Amino acid sequence: MRWALVVGASGDIGEKIAVDLAKDGWSLYLHANTEINKVNKLIEKLRSEYQKQDFLQIKADFNDLKQVEGITAQLFSLDALIFAQGTTYYGLFSQSAYDNTAEIMQMQVLSPLRLIQLLEDKLAKSGYGRIVFLGSVYGGSGSAMEVAYSTAKGALSAFVKAYSKEVASLGITVNVIAPGAVDTKMNSLFSDKQKEKIDEQIPMGRFASADEISYWVRAVLEEHARYLTGQTIYVTGGWLK
Numbered sequence: 685m686r687w688a689l690v691v692g693a694s695g696d697i698g699e700k701i702a703v704d705l706a707k708d709g710w711s712l713y714l715h716a717n718t719e720i721n722k723v724n725k726l727i728e729k730l731r732s733e734y735q736k737q738d739f740l741q742i743k744a745d746f747n748d749l750k751q752v753e754g755i756t757a758q759l760f761s762l763d764a765l766i767f768a769q770g771t772t773y774y775g776l777f778s779q780s781a782y783d784n785t786a787e788i789m790q791m792q793v794l795s796p797l798r799l800i801q802l803l804e805d806k807l808a809k810s811g812y813g814r815i816v817f818l819g820s821v822y823g824g825s826g827s828a829m830e831v832a833y834s835t836a837k838g839a840l841s842a843f844v845k846a847y848s849k850e851v852a853s854l855g856i857t858v859n860v861i862a863p864g865a866v867d868t869k870m871n872s873l874f875s876d877k878q879k880e881k882i883d884e885q886i887p888m889g890r891f892a893s894a895d896e897i898s899y900w901v902r903a904v905l906e907e908h909a910r911y912l913t914g915q916t917i918y919v920t921g922g923w924l925k
């Protein structure tokens with residue numbers, strides 16, 4: 685049985701990834717930070733639908749390295765590691781609190797990298813190890829008002845280029861799926877008018893749905909995707925990048 689850890693399974697994109705991977709036969713460790721009830725409900729639903737698979741809950745704040753390191757003791761085998769957690773802060777960088785920048789880097793870059801160090805052996809043992817980050821088009825293009833977020837996402841794209849070279853011989857692939865704008869609660873602070881303005885800039889004329897992002901995560905987890913590594917795949921409806 686193949687096992688994947690979905691970090692951020694309580695988020696809109698992470699939940700869709702979990703539902704799709706369960707359908708594909710994966711057993712899952714489902715992570716939440718604050719929304720643990722949401723993940724528990726999802727686990728109940730998946731257990732009743734897929735009785736031959738297993739679904740376990742993981743709770744950790746990725747701003748707290750001790751909690752992140754504690755995840756390893758809760759995992760048995762592991763074949764895939766998906767990082768779908770993330771938040772952003774809006775505002776001019778010159779006026780941003782240092783703590784907000786530090787949190788973005790800790791939660792989206794430093795904690796995931798530490799977890800990967802601790803889990804490399806398990807992924808190597810799998811012979812099928814997969815690591816997928818949810819990046820962002822802003823990691824490639826950069827965005828005013830989201831400088832720290834753009835920096836963190838760009839760091840993930842740089843990380844997969846370098847780290848993929850170290851672990852290719854272990855059968856581990858590491859890639860970034862980088863969405864443009866996705867219709868999730870992360871964008872709920874935009875008014876309908878603001879969203880329409882963004883729609884006008886996107887060649888596809890609309891935000892992506894979560895399943896249009898999940899599709900690519902599943903694709904990277906397919907056995908035949910084993911030769912793809914170190915890449916950032918932009919899924920943006922033709923926007924920006």
Ligand SMILES: NC(=O)c1ccc[n+]([C@@H]2O[C@H](COP(=O)([O-])OP(=O)(O)OC[C@H]3O[C@@H](n4cnc5c(N)ncnc54)[C@H](OP(=O)(O)O)[C@@H]3O)[C@@H](O)[C@H]2O)c1
Binds near residue numbers: 771
């Ligand atoms: N939505 C977009 O337009 C868009 C575009 C490009 C890239 N992305 C990326 O796609 C990923 C998923 O985004 P989404 O739209 O699904 O976001 P979302 O619905 O807001 O979900 C955010 C997820 O991040 C988790 N999280 C927040 N703070 C955390 C912390 N301190 N420690 C651990 N987990 C934490 C949340 O956990 P709890 O809810 O349990 O607290 C939740 O699972 C993110 O990496 C995001 O940057 C999104």
